[in-house]
Amino acid sequence: MKPHQQLRSLHRTLSLAAIVVPRVRRDLWKAEWIAELSYLLRTQPDAVEGFAQGLFADAVAVRRASIVDRWRNTDWRCPELCLRILFGLFVLLSATGLTQPHFRHSVFSRWGALTFTYFVILAILTVPSTVVVSRFGARDAYEGEAASMRQRAGRWYFLGAKLLLLVLCVYLSALQLTLPLFYLIGLQANAFVIICGLVFNVVAIGWAFRDQRERCPSCMRLLRSPARMGPPSWSLLDSNATEEMCDRGHGLLHQPEWQTSWYGNARWLQLDRTWRELFHP
Amino acid sequence: MTDTVRLSHTAALILKTLSQGYSYGFDVMEVTGLASGTVYPALRRMENDSLIEGVWESEAKALRDERPARRYYKVTRAGKQALTEAEKKYPLIASFVPAREPAKAAKA
Numbered sequence: 001m002k003p004h005q006q007l008r009s010l011h012r013t014l015s016l017a018a019i020v021v022p023r024v025r026r027d028l029w030k031a032e033w034i035a036e037l038s039y040l041l042r043t044q045p046d047a048v049e050g051f052a053q054g055l056f057a058d059a060v061a062v063r064r065a066s067i068v069d070r071w072r073n074t075d076w077r078c079p080e081l082c083l084r085i086l087f088g089l090f091v092l093l094s095a096t097g098l099t100q101p102h103f104r105h106s107v108f109s110r111w112g113a114l115t116f117t118y119f120v121i122l123a124i125l126t127v128p129s130t131v132v133v134s135r136f137g138a139r140d141a142y143e144g145e146a147a148s149m150r151q152r153a154g155r156w157y158f159l160g161a162k163l164l165l166l167v168l169c170v171y172l173s174a175l176q177l178t179l180p181l182f183y184l185i186g187l188q189a190n191a192f193v194i195i196c197g198l199v200f201n202v203v204a205i206g207w208a209f210r211d212q213r214e215r216c217p218s219c220m221r222l223l224r225s226p227a228r229m230g231p232p233s234w235s236l237l238d239s240n241a242t243e244e245m246c247d248r249g250h251g252l253l254h255q256p257e258w259q260t261s262w263y264g265n266a267r268w269l270q271l272d273r274t275w276r277e278l279f280h281p
Numbered sequence: 282m283t284d285t286v287r288l289s290h291t292a293a294l295i296l297k298t299l300s301q302g303y304s305y306g307f308d309v310m311e312v313t314g315l316a317s318g319t320v321y322p323a324l325r326r327m328e329n330d331s332l333i334e335g336v337w338e339s340e341a342k343a344l345r346d347e348r349p350a351r352r353y354y355k356v357t358r359a360g361k362q363a364l365t366e367a368e369k370k371y372p373l374i375a376s377f378v379p380a381r382e383p384a385k386a387a388k389a
Contacts, residue, residue, distance in 0.1 A: 031349065031350075031352075032306075032351070032352045034349055035343075035348070035349040035350060035351040035352065036305070036306055036307050036351065038348050038349055039305075039307065039348055039351065040307060042348065050316075050317075051307070051310075051317045052317075053316070053317065053318060054316060054317025054318035054319070054320070054321055055317075056318070057317075057318030057319070057321070057322055058317070058318065058321035058322050058325070060322075061321070061322030061325055061326070062322075062325055065325060065326070065329055
């Protein structure tokens with residue numbers, strides 16, 4: 001291979017491999033490889049081809065390290081991530097479903113609109129049952145100094161967005177699950193969508209409320225480090241409970257194991273600012 | 282030490298090479314006989330684990346030699362600890378890496 005052809009080929013390989021490298025590290029990565037390749041071109045031009053084979057392996061290694069770093073640094077407890085995951089699920093279910101003609105027909109037809117309306121009504125009717133099934137919330141977390149007005153508004157916005165995305169995801173999953181029935185009995189299968197929806201809604205909305213109660217009322221992050229307080233035998237004369245805390249030091253949630261007449265709801269103990277320095281920022 | 286990073290044989294070999302004064306990726310390849318697709322990813326991993334530290338050569342020196350500035354690597358204190366542990370595990374590793382001639386080291 002002539003020198004200019006070799007240079008062009010190297011440049012092409014380097015540019016291709018650089019695409020794999022994350023953008024923030026790309027320039028430095030390229031600079032290091034260009035330096036090594038130019039040194040080698042001057043000293044051992046015959047070895048360059050073999051040497052350049054490592055470009056892709058190195059680019060993949062850099063990309064993999066960046067993915068691992070990102071995974072490790074992901075804040076799994078933050079509310080934004082919860083919404084992002086639900087939105088991703090919604091997009092995935094929509095994208096996979098819309099490729100099916102029966103799915104499209106059942107979503108966009110008059111029957112589909114009617115089914116969806118029933119579905120939403122069913123979801124609203126599910127709410128009281130899920131409140132009974134799930135644990136009782138800490139009333140004091142919703143009062144007093146536990147959170148500012150802005151934080152309270154944010155909490156309702158989060159709950160609303162979560163419920164909306166969940167109902168949509170449940171509707172799409174019910175449609176996907178009953179899709180084979182559309183091929184057999186046509187639009188009558190919408191009845192099965194509603195039956196599926198009844199079950200799915202109880203699970204999904206129950207989870208949404210449970211998740212909401214296990215979040216810090218100030219920062220909406222999931223509480224952590226559950227600790228059992230007291231043995232189960234205390235339930236007759238005293239209260240045994242589980243305590244969880246906010247990792248930003250906003251407070252503690254005390255959740256009784258049994259709902260008793262003297263200890264019905266969970267209790268939120270708001271910690272003042274002096275505690276914050278013990279926790280991560 | 283419990284918090285020392287455990288090294289594979291290849292990683293230990295590369296670390297040993299760097300500790301002997303070979304400081305560029307290509308130098309490491311020449312001494313160890315490993316492929317570039319093995320050496321460079323290993324260097325990145327070890328730099329991520331703070332076992333080695335990458336430093337860019339001064340522009341002035343590179344300009345004098347009429348070539349782009351290269352990145353050279355040196356072993357950190359954590360790297361030396363990890364290497365000591367690895368040498369206990371792989372006692373023959375030193376015999377694979379010849380010590381660098383002082384003249385070459387000074388030139389680099």
